[in-house]
Amino acid sequence: MAKILVIDDSRFQRKLISSVLEEKGYQVLTAGDGREGFAVARQESPDLVICDLLMPGIDGFNFLRMVREEGLATPVLVFTSDIQKTTRDICLELGACDVLNKPVKGEALIPAVERAIGSAKKS
Amino acid sequence: MNAGEESIDAIRELINIGVGRAAGLLNDMTGTHIRLQVPEVRVLRYSDLTREQRLLDSAHLSAVTLRFSGSFSGMSMLVFPEKSAAVLITALTGEEIEEPELDALRIETLNEVGNIVNNAVMGSITNVLGERLTYSMPEYREGGIGEILGKERSSDYDWVILAVSQFMIEDLRVVGNILMIFEIGALDTLLEKITAVMGSHS
Amino acid sequence: MTMSSFLSRCENLDILPAGIIILESDYTVICWNRTMEEWTGIPREKVLGRDLRDLYPHLSDRKYALRIGQVFEGGAAAFFSTQFHPHFIPAPLPGGGLRFQRTTVHSVPEGNKTYALVFIDDVTELIQQVRAYRGMRDRALREVRERLEKEAALEESEAKFREIFDSANDAIHIHELRGDGLPGRFSEVNAVACEMLGYSREEFLAMTPLDLVQGGHSRPLDVIGREILGKGHAIFETEHRRKDGGTVPVEIHAHRVTIRNREVVLSVVRDITERRRNEAALLALTKELQTIFDNAPAMIWYKDTENRFIRVNPAAAAAKGLPREEIEGKSAYDLFPELAEKYYRDDLEVITTQKPKLGIIEQMPTRDGGTRWVETHKVPLFDPEGKVSGILLFVNDITERKMAEDALALAHRKLHLLSTITRHDLLNQVSALKWYIELARDEKEPAAIRQFLDKMGKVLDTAEEQITFTRDYQEIGVREPAWQNVAEIARRIGAGFPPSGVVILPEVDDIEIYADPLFGKVIFNLFENAFRYGGPSLSWIRVSAAEGPGGLTIAVEDNGAGIPDEDKKHLFRKGFGKHTGLGLFLSREILAITGLSIRETGVPGKGARFEILVPEGKFRRVSGERAGGKR
Numbered sequence A: 001m002a003k004i005l006v007i008d009d010s011r012f013q014r015k016l017i018s019s020v021l022e023e024k025g026y027q028v029l030t031a032g033d034g035r036e037g038f039a040v041a042r043q044e045s046p047d048l049v050i051c052d053l054l055m056p057g058i059d060g061f062n063f064l065r066m067v068r069e070e071g072l073a074t075p076v077l078v079f080t081s082d083i084q085k086t087t088r089d090i091c092l093e094l095g096a097c098d099v100l101n102k103p104v105k106g107e108a109l110i111p112a113v114e115r116a117i118g119s120a121k122k123s
Numbered sequence B: 001m002n003a004g005e006e007s008i009d010a011i012r013e014l015i016n017i018g019v020g021r022a023a024g025l026l027n028d029m030t031g032t033h034i035r036l037q038v039p040e041v042r043v044l045r046y047s048d049l050t051r052e053q054r055l056l057d058s059a060h061l062s063a064v065t066l067r068f069s070g071s072f073s074g075m076s077m078l079v080f081p082e083k084s085a086a087v088l089i090t091a092l093t094g095e096e097i098e099e100p101e102l103d104a105l106r107i108e109t110l111n112e113v114g115n116i117v118n119n120a121v122m123g124s125i126t127n128v129l130g131e132r133l134t135y136s137m138p139e140y141r142e143g144g145i146g147e148i149l150g151k152e153r154s155s156d157y158d159w160v161i162l163a164v165s166q167f168m169i170e171d172l173r174v175v176g177n178i179l180m181i182f183e184i185g186a187l188d189t190l191l192e193k194i195t196a197v198m199g200s201h202s
Numbered sequence C: 001m002t003m004s005s006f007l008s009r010c011e012n013l014d015i016l017p018a019g020i021i022i023l024e025s026d027y028t029v030i031c032w033n034r035t036m037e038e039w040t041g042i043p044r045e046k047v048l049g050r051d052l053r054d055l056y057p058h059l060s061d062r063k064y065a066l067r068i069g070q071v072f073e074g075g076a077a078a079f080f081s082t083q084f085h086p087h088f089i090p091a092p093l094p095g096g097g098l099r100f101q102r103t104t105v106h107s108v109p110e111g112n113k114t115y116a117l118v119f120i121d122d123v124t125e126l127i128q129q130v131r132a133y134r135g136m137r138d139r140a141l142r143e144v145r146e147r148l149e150k151e152a153a154l155e156e157s158e159a160k161f162r163e164i165f166d167s168a169n170d171a172i173h174i175h176e177l178r179g180d181g182l183p184g185r186f187s188e189v190n191a192v193a194c195e196m197l198g199y200s201r202e203e204f205l206a207m208t209p210l211d212l213v214q215g216g217h218s219r220p221l222d223v224i225g226r227e228i229l230g231k232g233h234a235i236f237e238t239e240h241r242r243k244d245g246g247t248v249p250v251e252i253h254a255h256r257v258t259i260r261n262r263e264v265v266l267s268v269v270r271d272i273t274e275r276r277r278n279e280a281a282l283l284a285l286t287k288e289l290q291t292i293f294d295n296a297p298a299m300i301w302y303k304d305t306e307n308r309f310i311r312v313n314p315a316a317a318a319a320k321g322l323p324r325e326e327i328e329g330k331s332a333y334d335l336f337p338e339l340a341e342k343y344y345r346d347d348l349e350v351i352t353t354q355k356p357k358l359g360i361i362e363q364m365p366t367r368d369g370g371t372r373w374v375e376t377h378k379v380p381l382f383d384p385e386g387k388v389s390g391i392l393l394f395v396n397d398i399t400e401r402k403m404a405e406d407a408l409a410l411a412h413r414k415l416h417l418l419s420t421i422t423r424h425d426l427l428n429q430v431s432a433l434k435w436y437i438e439l440a441r442d443e444k445e446p447a448a449i450r451q452f453l454d455k456m457g458k459v460l461d462t463a464e465e466q467i468t469f470t471r472d473y474q475e476i477g478v479r480e481p482a483w484q485n486v487a488e489i490a491r492r493i494g495a496g497f498p499p500s501g502v503v504i505l506p507e508v509d510d511i512e513i514y515a516d517p518l519f520g521k522v523i524f525n526l527f528e529n530a531f532r533y534g535g536p537s538l539s540w541i542r543v544s545a546a547e548g549p550g551g552l553t554i555a556v557e558d559n560g561a562g563i564p565d566e567d568k569k570h571l572f573r574k575g576f577g578k579h580t581g582l583g584l585f586l587s588r589e590i591l592a593i594t595g596l597s598i599r600e601t602g603v604p605g606k607g608a609r610f611e612i613l614v615p616e617g618k619f620r621r622v623s624g625e626r627a628g629g630k631r
Helices: A011-023 A034-044 A060-070 A085-093 A106-122 B005-030 B046-051 B084-093 B104-129 B145-149 B151-156 B186-201 C003-013 C034-040 C062-072 C124-167 C191-197 C201-205 C221-231 C273-295 C314-320 C340-353 C399-442 C446-477 C486-496 C519-533 C582-592
Strands: A003-007 A027-031 A048-051 A076-080 A098-101 B034-036 B040-045 B061-069 B074-080 B139-143 B157-169 B172-183 C019-023 C029-032 C078-080 C101-110 C113-122 C171-177 C183-189 C213-215 C233-241 C247-259 C262-271 C299-303 C309-312 C357-365 C371-382 C388-397 C482-485 C503-507 C511-515 C540-548 C551-558 C597-600 C609-614 C619-621
Touching: A003 A011, A003 A034, A011 A027, A011 A106, A011 B005, A027 A034, A034 A048, A034 A060, A048 A060, A048 A106, A060 A076, A060 A085, A076 A085, A076 A106, A085 A098, A085 B005, A098 A106, A098 B005, B005 B034, B005 B040, B005 B084, B005 B104, B005 B157, B005 B172, B005 B186, B005 C062, B040 B046, B046 B157, B061 B104, B061 B145, B074 B084, B074 B104, B074 B145, B084 B104, B084 B157, B084 B172, B104 B139, B104 B172, B104 B186, B104 C062, B104 C078, B104 C124, B139 B145, B157 B186, B172 B186, C019 C034, C034 C113, C062 C078, C062 C101, C062 C113, C171 C191, C171 C221, C171 C247, C183 C201, C191 C201, C191 C233, C191 C262, C221 C233, C221 C247, C247 C273, C299 C314, C309 C314, C314 C388, C340 C357, C340 C371, C340 C388, C371 C399, C399 C446, C399 C582, C482 C486, C486 C503, C486 C511, C486 C519, C486 C540, C511 C551, C519 C540, C519 C551, C519 C582, C582 C597
Parallel strands: A003 A027, A003 A048, A048 A076, A076 A098, C503 C540
Antiparallel strands: B034 B157, B040 B157, B061 B074, B061 B139, B074 B172, B157 B172, C019 C029, C019 C113, C078 C101, C101 C113, C171 C183, C171 C262, C213 C233, C233 C247, C247 C262, C299 C309, C299 C388, C357 C371, C371 C388, C482 C511, C511 C619, C540 C551, C551 C609, C597 C609
């Protein structure tokens, strides 16, 4: 089963997302900010990264920049409470494979995750 | 009382969701991108609120308040320091403003901004908690923090969640403070519910 | 509440002036009040039961959907302001345009359903009023702000101006400017102005500058006026009359300026009494100095620190024999090649010590190739930093004074000589006279006595001659040395001796020597000595001259007995000799006056030979004509 890295500064969110994913049998790794997440992403080469945007230190935008500059192949799904269209545009431009808005119920999250992993495998 | 780190984290996230949604709405309405920052969330005693000089020690605050009651009661408000409100309105409406003075139309506009933020934050909380609350009509208030809160009711309040959230619009720093004030016992109820929700996910 | 009760309520809602819509959570319209019908022109039959989003698709936009969705979920009322949502449900106005709306969407829970009640206010009139008010207020505010800014700027500049005005050291007059260029009434003056002329400010303000002018403008008043009108400013000098009748010379800087929208002239008026006084004093001083410089008998040379002449006065130029312009700017090395180095050494001493060097006695070549004796004072000149910038030389020609001094010394010496000689000679005659008297006393023979008397007469003649000669001496003694012809003197002196068979041989060419006028006396002494001591072998006395490396040697020699070796040592000592010895001593003294010397080089038994050594420059050859006498 696929390995997913969840990066969110909120423990509440990490738990929430992890529980949804684990329920579906995904292996879940977590990180509390962009810096830690990037290290884990490089080391563990997960099949997908689910990343929050607003985080202290290295935020989601900068995480996306680092992933692109380092040429990491892992797709990044942005999972944010910021529902601005402009924010979405910025994320996609920075290489995010998709942008999902919080709060999300399990039934919306899982198809997005599957879509992201699927598209990454095809390409 | 000691609001646990986990509870604070959860509240911060709920407020985050609300602010993010509000920003999205404002973005849709105005086309202006709003840069959000991680909100600073603190739980403090109501009596200590007026000591928050950095944010609230001004005789010229503008606030849009929303009262709620139900399983937990209190007041949510968006508070802007002096002139920030007018600056925000100018930035959002693109209006050429000669004097940052809040006339009826601008107050109405600010009311909508407050309404969007308050509703989004409250919606975020009630959405997660599956709660239904009763709301009063939004109100616009001006003055010092005491005047905004309404002194006559202060004995009913005990705890306050102070979330400092900054909106940055095209390098224009507008600080919006989201203040949630809970009537005695209400915060405990909220925290209990949050813990329950978190537990259900863990 | 049931749907029917809702609808019955809608009937009631018709009387409200606000637009009211009630929606089910799927946006199905269940109420559309009369106001909505009026505003939209859509009767409720055509709306009820339909999805409002079909009629108004913009409501599907997220900015509406999300918020209305929250309302359906039981959230707080959503408020849509006029600013952001002026036309929630577009409603045309009779005169064109759309109504401005303020919309609130309330959550209305009814059983297990939640309805949304849309309440729309028409705020068109309010907006128009507010807009009009805003426009008016903004314009007013702008005007007020502009005026305030202008006033602040004006106030600031006025404050600054006032400060300058009051604290200036010069008088400041502000007066009007008439179209014809002449000054109008004073509008303001500062305290210095009042003090300068003794008028009060009020007195000033009742006058014009024309009331002050006394005359003495550097340019005619109308010319100045036109300058101010044309160029905007003018600088001129004039004289102002004080209230007490006195006059103050002033320099005026007049500027045309605009003060409070009026063209005026601002004049800075400086009292130049002191400056005038200083200028006059300076001019007088300059003239004085020039007069001194031009007329001083002393030579004045003004040199730089590099041995160059910057300025010279007429006396200096005359002494050098060149026009001033040919001296000024030239180096001492060009003008005085041989002495420049010496001059510069003295200059450097003055430059380094920064002290005057006085009383330098030195020589200065003249235009005719001669040399003058000068006394020089060198005084340093300082630049404002205190460095020596040049040297002022005061040079006096002391040639005359020096000769006078020399002459005085000579005269003194000669007087001394004269008294010695006179006493000596007279005593000789007195001795001779005494001797003849003794002889005559013992003589009985009248003829012999007569002989003695004759001889005594001759002695007395000689004495008389000598006394007369002392008068000549005296005259000669005060005279300066002179060029004298040696041969001529020898012949004259020789002729003075009685014939004795001794031949005088003046074997000298026309040579003149520079010697004391007593030089003849020297020759006389030498001849006399030859006669006196020559003895029987003496037959000639020869005077000759020969030029040698040390100068000219004049030899006076004879073929007499010569001078014994033992006598030669004492020959020129005073009081030596068989006669008296005074002659040779005197001779040596006389010759020494002009630097001549004498020695005896004869061979005893073969004759005496006196050599007079004349140094270079003290003898000259003349051709034919008679030389000597005064220079």
